[in-house]
Amino acid sequence: MLTPHRGPGVEETMLPQDYQRILATVREAAGPVKARQVGEVLGINVSVRSKLEPLRGKLVRLVDRGWLRKLPDGRFTTRL
Numbered sequence: 001m002l003t004p005h006r007g008p009g010v011e012e013t014m015l016p017q018d019y020q021r022i023l024a025t026v027r028e029a030a031g032p033v034k035a036r037q038v039g040e041v042l043g044i045n046v047s048v049r050s051k052l053e054p055l056r057g058k059l060v061r062l063v064d065r066g067w068l069r070k071l072p073d074g075r076f077t078t079r080l
Contacts, residue, residue: 006066006079015067022058023067023078032075035059 003019004010012020025041026033035056039046046052059076062068069079 003061003065012067019058019062019067022055023062026059026068026076027078032071032073032077034075038076 002016004014012023015023021042022038025038035052036046038059039052039055044051044055059068063070063076066079068076070076
């Protein structure tokens with residue numbers, strides 16, 4: 001599994017490099033962020049939907065694996 005579940009003994013450094021960058025971007029934000037905001041920081045052309053959707057998929061994968069939390073309004077934030 002390329003994106004491991006968060007848990008005891010699983011370090012952030014075990015994530016693929018692009019996932020580490022996404023996680024760092026969300027962590028450095030002043031509050032919950034939208035996928036578009038993360039894409040802008042990472043230098044992704046967010047005006048093109050086909051470029052933004054893979055990023056959104058990675059954010060959701062980080063949520064599913066316990067690294068991030070998705071709020072009801074669709075924004076992403078770090079887990080406590």
